[in-house]
Amino acid sequence: MDLDLSAPHSMGTTIIGVTYNGGVVLGADSRTSTGMYVANRASDKITELTDNVYVCRSGSAADTQVISDYVRYFLHQHTIQLGQPATVKVAANLVRLLSYQNKNMLQAGVIVGGWDKYEGGQIYSVPLGGTILRQPFSIGGSGSSYLYGFFDQAWKEDMTHEEAEQLVVKAASLAMARDGASGGVVRTVTINAEGVTRKFYGGDTLPLWHEELEPTNSLLDLLSSSVPEPMST
Amino acid sequence: MGRMTDLPTKGGFSFDLCTRNEMLLKNGVQMPPFRKTGTTIVGLVFQDGVVLGADTRATEGPIVADKNCEKIHFMAPNIYCCGAGTAADTEAVTDMVSSQLQLHRYATGRESRVVTALTLLKSHLFSYQGHVSAALVLGGFDVTGPHLHTVYPHGSTDTLPFATMGSGSLAAMSVFESKYREGLTREEGIELVAEAICAGIFNDLGSGSNVDVCVITKGKTEYLRNYQLPNPRTYISSKGYSFVKGQTEVLSTKITPIQPKVEAVEAGDAMEE
Numbered sequence: 001m002d003l004d005l006s007a008p009h010s011m012g013t014t015i016i017g018v019t020y021n022g023g024v025v026l027g028a029d030s031r032t033s034t035g036m037y038v039a040n041r042a043s044d045k046i047t048e049l050t051d052n053v054y055v056c057r058s059g060s061a062a063d064t065q066v067i068s069d070y071v072r073y074f075l076h077q078h079t080i081q082l083g084q085p086a087t088v089k090v091a092a093n094l095v096r097l098l099s100y101q102n103k104n105m106l107q108a109g110v111i112v113g114g115w116d117k118y119e120g121g122q123i124y125s126v127p128l129g130g131t132i133l134r135q136p137f138s139i140g141g142s143g144s145s146y147l148y149g150f151f152d153q154a155w156k157e158d159m160t161h162e163e164a165e166q167l168v169v170k171a172a173s174l175a176m177a178r179d180g181a182s183g184g185v186v187r188t189v190t191i192n193a194e195g196v197t198r199k200f201y202g203g204d205t206l207p208l209w210h211e212e213l214e215p216t217n218s219l220l221d222l223l224s225s226s227v228p229e230p231m232s233t
Numbered sequence: 234m235g236r237m238t239d240l241p242t243k244g245g246f247s248f249d250l251c252t253r254n255e256m257l258l259k260n261g262v263q264m265p266p267f268r269k270t271g272t273t274i275v276g277l278v279f280q281d282g283v284v285l286g287a288d289t290r291a292t293e294g295p296i297v298a299d300k301n302c303e304k305i306h307f308m309a310p311n312i313y314c315c316g317a318g319t320a321a322d323t324e325a326v327t328d329m330v331s332s333q334l335q336l337h338r339y340a341t342g343r344e345s346r347v348v349t350a351l352t353l354l355k356s357h358l359f360s361y362q363g364h365v366s367a368a369l370v371l372g373g374f375d376v377t378g379p380h381l382h383t384v385y386p387h388g389s390t391d392t393l394p395f396a397t398m399g400s401g402s403l404a405a406m407s408v409f410e411s412k413y414r415e416g417l418t419r420e421e422g423i424e425l426v427a428e429a430i431c432a433g434i435f436n437d438l439g440s441g442s443n444v445d446v447c448v449i450t451k452g453k454t455e456y457l458r459n460y461q462l463p464n465p466r467t468y469i470s471s472k473g474y475s476f477v478k479g480q481t482e483v484l485s486t487k488i489t490p491i492q493p494k495v496e497a498v499e500a501g502d503a504m505e506e
Contacts, residue, residue: 066356
């Protein structure tokens with residue numbers, strides 16, 4: 001496998017956004033890859049747009065960072081002009097406008113999630129191409145392929161915050177176990193009427209799945225568990 | 234982001250040389266390789282600030298073009314930037330942002346912040362869609378504390394406690410991943426950076442020669458040029474070399490005096506006030 005270090009930075013990624021009774025929980029893995037090399041194993045893919053709206057980014061790291069910066073700037077102006085916090089719908093639509101109008105040049109799949117006083121917790125999916133779709137939950141990134149069936153079975157309306165958080169962490173770790181382009185740690189952001197809470201789940205706190213090994217210092221410890229035979233001439 | 238602007242009728246980019254280059258390529262003349270800094274560049278955050286490190290080899294294809302080049306570029310008195318990739322690109326982009334930062338300092342009356350440099354770099358690189366081949370490790374200490382960022386040619390950035398870039402980044406990262414911890418002292422930080430650069434120098438063909446280190450702390454920056462010289466020239470003659478007249482055999486001699494051409498030119502009108 002050739003390490004292509006000049007390949008553009010992409011976030012292989014697993015990103016998730018779910019609504020619960022009172023707000024939203026956004027979750028993501030932390031792997032940024034350049035070709036086959038992990039350029040950043042602890043990146044933060046959940047970016048703030050306003051106090052009450054965050055976005056999960058997947059696709060080209062550069063493209064999504066620039067889109068986030070522009071939308072943060074537009075929303076800041078919009079908030080000043082409006083005189084009150086921007087709604088999640090406006091934030092999502094600003095992302096969608098940039099994504100759709102520059103679809104030929106961008107590779108960005110994002111999930112916008114937040115809380116506002118009109119509609120409560122909302123999740124908007126803005127995949128490649130610039131569609132906007134409001135959903136009770138959304139998954140994205142290369143790791144999401146492994147989660148469609150899981151969510152069909154595990155999702156339910158009106159979860160509590162703890163249930164939603166556990167669901168997001170479990171889903172992210174399942175995807176990270178199967179998708180090479182996702183990995184590292186799980187970060188979650190909860191947004192509700194009270195505000196925003198960030199949580200961090202280190203690799204060793206995540207559950208292990210089918211045939212995954214316990215983290216060890218070296219595989220040599222596992223392989224050479226018996227006393228080796230003495231050398232003889 | 235992609236805006237369509239009309240090309241001005243006068244000026245603008247002249248594509249004449251592009252046709253010439255195509256003609257040359259067709260006639261079998263190969264384009265000279267870009268001078269790249271093969272490179273190992275690193276940075277880490279320690280308890281009082283940041284330490285940046287770089288090797289000093291610049292390559293042109295398989296040839297070492299410069300054995301002792303400077304890859305740690307000045308951005309501001311409290312911000313330095315290591316550059317990997319095409320040497321011209323890293324040099325130009327860091328110089329450009331350094332000037333912009335200076336103008337910004339005059340306008341604001343304040344010390345430059347690392348995030349300012351970061352935003353200027355990332356917007357420039359993004360607008361060139363990766364064609365400006367500059368991969369940078371940006372570090373500094375400002376009013377908000379120590380900062381370390383990596384900037385990629387396509388314009389994405391990461392904020393990390395330790396970072397490596399360049400062809401030797403894998404070798405250097407292996408050193409950091411095994412030995413880095415939070416709260417390193419200044420001496421430990423410099424040692425670790427030097428060790429990581431040496432890993433790149435000895436295990437990566439695109440990196441070599443010496444180790445440059447730059448330590449940035451609150452109110453003080455130390456640029457330790459050639460902190461380590463692990464590749465001295467072996468077998469240097471201690472007597473030195475002398476070339477005595479008569480050592481080289483003269484085969485033939487031909488002397489052609491240069492005829493000075495003096496032309497008398499009619500004096501024009503004297504200049505008038």
